[in-house]
Amino acid sequence: MKSAFVSSFAHSAAGRLLLSTAAFITLAAAFFLLIGRSPWEMLSLLAQAAVGDGFALTESLVRATPILLCALATALPARLGLISVGAEGQLYFGALVGTGFVLSATAVAGPLQLPSMLLAGMAGGAAWALVPTLLRTRLQINETISTLLINYVAALLVTWVVYGPWKNPASQGWPATAEFPENARLATYFDSRVHAGLWIGMAIAVVAHMILTRTRWGLGLDVLRSNPRAGVLAGLRFDRHALAVMLLGGALAGLAGIAETSTVQGRLQASFSNGAGFSGFLVAWLARNHCLRIVPMAFLVGALLAAGDGMQMLAQVPSSVTLVAQGLLFVAVLGTNGMLDRGAR
Amino acid sequence: MKLRNMLRSLVATVAIAAAGASSAQTIGYIYVGPEKDYGYNTSHDLGRQFVEKSIAGTKTLHVENIPETAEVSRVMERMIKSGASIVFATSYGYLDYAIELGKKYPKVAFMHAGGLKLGDNVGTYWANSDDAIYLGGMAAGAVSKSGKLGFIAAFPIPQVVRSINAFTLGAQAVNPKVTTTVVWTGGWLDPAKEAEAANSLIDAGVDVIGEQVDSPITIAQTAEKRGIYVVGKDVDVAKFAPKAVLTGASWNWGPTMVKVVKEIQAGTWKPSHIRGDLKDGTVVLDPFGPAVTDTVRKSILARKADILADKFEVWSGPLTRQNGAEILPAGKAMPMEMLESMDFFVKGVIGTVK
Numbered sequence: 001m002k003s004a005f006v007s008s009f010a011h012s013a014a015g016r017l018l019l020s021t022a023a024f025i026t027l028a029a030a031f032f033l034l035i036g037r038s039p040w041e042m043l044s045l046l047a048q049a050a051v052g053d054g055f056a057l058t059e060s061l062v063r064a065t066p067i068l069l070c071a072l073a074t075a076l077p078a079r080l081g082l083i084s085v086g087a088e089g090q091l092y093f094g095a096l097v098g099t100g101f102v103l104s105a106t107a108v109a110g111p112l113q114l115p116s117m118l119l120a121g122m123a124g125g126a127a128w129a130l131v132p133t134l135l136r137t138r139l140q141i142n143e144t145i146s147t148l149l150i151n152y153v154a155a156l157l158v159t160w161v162v163y164g165p166w167k168n169p170a171s172q173g174w175p176a177t178a179e180f181p182e183n184a185r186l187a188t189y190f191d192s193r194v195h196a197g198l199w200i201g202m203a204i205a206v207v208a209h210m211i212l213t214r215t216r217w218g219l220g221l222d223v224l225r226s227n228p229r230a231g232v233l234a235g236l237r238f239d240r241h242a243l244a245v246m247l248l249g250g251a252l253a254g255l256a257g258i259a260e261t262s263t264v265q266g267r268l269q270a271s272f273s274n275g276a277g278f279s280g281f282l283v284a285w286l287a288r289n290h291c292l293r294i295v296p297m298a299f300l301v302g303a304l305l306a307a308g309d310g311m312q313m314l315a316q317v318p319s320s321v322t323l324v325a326q327g328l329l330f331v332a333v334l335g336t337n338g339m340l341d342r343g344a345r
Numbered sequence: 346m347k348l349r350n351m352l353r354s355l356v357a358t359v360a361i362a363a364a365g366a367s368s369a370q371t372i373g374y375i376y377v378g379p380e381k382d383y384g385y386n387t388s389h390d391l392g393r394q395f396v397e398k399s400i401a402g403t404k405t406l407h408v409e410n411i412p413e414t415a416e417v418s419r420v421m422e423r424m425i426k427s428g429a430s431i432v433f434a435t436s437y438g439y440l441d442y443a444i445e446l447g448k449k450y451p452k453v454a455f456m457h458a459g460g461l462k463l464g465d466n467v468g469t470y471w472a473n474s475d476d477a478i479y480l481g482g483m484a485a486g487a488v489s490k491s492g493k494l495g496f497i498a499a500f501p502i503p504q505v506v507r508s509i510n511a512f513t514l515g516a517q518a519v520n521p522k523v524t525t526t527v528v529w530t531g532g533w534l535d536p537a538k539e540a541e542a543a544n545s546l547i548d549a550g551v552d553v554i555g556e557q558v559d560s561p562i563t564i565a566q567t568a569e570k571r572g573i574y575v576v577g578k579d580v581d582v583a584k585f586a587p588k589a590v591l592t593g594a595s596w597n598w599g600p601t602m603v604k605v606v607k608e609i610q611a612g613t614w615k616p617s618h619i620r621g622d623l624k625d626g627t628v629v630l631d632p633f634g635p636a637v638t639d640t641v642r643k644s645i646l647a648r649k650a651d652i653l654a655d656k657f658e659v660w661s662g663p664l665t666r667q668n669g670a671e672i673l674p675a676g677k678a679m680p681m682e683m684l685e686s687m688d689f690f691v692k693g694v695i696g697t698v699k
Binding site: 049053055056059062171172173174176193264265266267269271272274306309310312313314318319 | 373379380381406407408409410411412413414415416418419420422423424426427437438440441445460461462502
């Protein structure tokens with residue numbers, strides 16, 4: 001009885017989170033001991049840098065926002081069994097199209113500018129997802145490889161426009177576009193950089209969860225993923241579903257890109273994502289593509305990434321130590337879940 | 346019991362952090378690359394250590410590997426929240442973020458490396474290395490047997506083009522026939538490419554290499570292994586390549602930083618563009634390596650004395666372009682705009698500015 005209770009708790013969402021956290025603390029403590037630092041001191045400094053005060057907390061939320069959207073952009077295709085690594089490129093291309101819209105369509109000023117910019121960013125992200133989707137549905141080309149490879153194309157396109165045609169002449173040679181006008185930026189809160197993209201991302205997570213778990217369409221995705229032949233026999237079309245999840249995912253990553261560019265960066269520049277698309281991929285798989293679990297997981301990863309500089313500063317360690325600590329989190333969460341799943345089988 | 350001890354140590358940690366926050370002499374330093382790159386970032390970190398040593402009661406915070414994006418805003422703000430009243434933002438791309446954050450924190454002073462914009466509380470500092478690189482070029486020209494020099498550089502920006510020309514002019518002052526072959530690596534820190542570039546230059550007969558990438562260390566060690574010579578920049582790496590290093594043009598940011606910090610603390614500071622050079626000691630000609638003979642040392646030091654006494658100007662005519670066209674007639678000094686936007690190579694440089 002007792003062991004059955006323990007086992008079912010361990011497999012519940014809360015249990016997994018608790019065990020993963022315990023595994024992370026153990027691994028991190030061992031690592032800190034190895035480099036000759038007090039685990040207790042280091043872990044408390046890490047916590048202080050991640051969530052220790054209002055400032056740390058808001059910065060963790062800022063870092064988590066694009067990761068949350070990119071994780072959702074990964075989870076949607078995954079519900080159909082598609083492994084998309086393309087959020088990074090969709091984020092860049094969304095930022096590119098959204099920025100292009102603001103730079104060119106100066107006529108659309110006033111209250112319409114912001115929503116139309118966001119839509120342009122989402123359209124850009126979706127367009128970037130269209131290419132690997134068509135390659136997959138028409139030519140059977142593996143979407144994991146194609147989404148991964150065109151990520152670099154999108155990032156380089158951004159680099160090209162900011163070094164070339166879109167470079168702000170007033171920036172004294174620094175490769176970046178002109179700054180976004182005030183009314184093309186999302187609202188920010190708490191005298192911090194936390195912006196409306198966070199609420200939008202959380203709302204989308206809830207809506208996506210409802211659609212995936214409570215609708216016929218969501219059920220169709222499950223059927224096509226777990227038993228494609230039965231799905232086809234039931235009249236479900238893989239290509240249409242693939243197009244829908246990939247484009248919706250692309251739109252979310254594009255939204256992450258334009259929100260980050262307009263509101264946090266304030267201008268388009270090269271390499272602005274800091275790997276948000278790839279972090280989003282990790283978060284989606286850490287949360288096992290469960291849209292609601294993605295929210296706390298995105299915050300956890302965002303907090304750990306945002307704490308990197310604070311950890312360096314407070315604990316006086318090189319940046320490599322914080323990178324190792326971040327890597328250990330992924331090992332802990334994936335390892336714990338992997339072991340629980342193996343035990344369950 | 347254990348839990349209570351843990352809580353007590355947590356409270357102690359927080360109390361220490363809070364005590365640090367109340368100090369008015371906390372200074373933050375942000376680096377774009379590793380602080381131990383033995384190059385650009387190390388030079389600024391040496392400045393930080395000098396400040397900490399020279400001004401009693403000063404505490405410094407430092408963070409490395411921060412990209413030139415809005416990430417740096419968080420780092421600067423965290424430093425300010427941790428009590429920093431002065432922030433040294435040491436990479437070019439930090440400038441706009443420093444000016445923006447400066448508006449939110451008008452009482453904090455920001456110092457930016459190399460920028461050409463000011464804020465109400467944002468100043469800049471930089472130094473001109475041309476003279477020291479010219480003197481390093483003299484050593485290169487004197488030591489080279491093949492007359493073929495190489496120069497490994499990151500990007501064709503005016504600052505780097507100036508170094509290549511100064512290096513070549515210095516070498517030509519000793520041996521008018523020398524040439525400098527330029528290789529662009531397309532990155533500030535790319536050790537694999539730097540080693541590859543050094544090896545291919547050496548294979549082509551080059552026996553002294555100048556450089557302007559993040560750090561001279563990879564090229565110096567490659568040269569040491571292959572038995573040729575280098576002229577370094579930013580930080581003296583002679584202890585890692587004792588035979589190969591002829592000399593170099595190193596930064597010495599410490600005194601400039603101490604001066605600015607003291608002014609800020611005294612309340613007399615006004616944001617400005619502070620610019621140093623060989624004369625004021627912000628740029629240093631590194632000690633000579635064993636390959637530089639006494640005669641050569643004497644002639645280089647004599648030229649250095651002339652530069653310090655304003656008797657010699659590197660950027661003065663006659664100067665000709667690669668194709669032989671005249672840049673400046675004899676005796677004429679180069680106008681500031683031409684110097685700051687230099688986009689041509691002098692005669693003797695092999696390569697293109699693109």
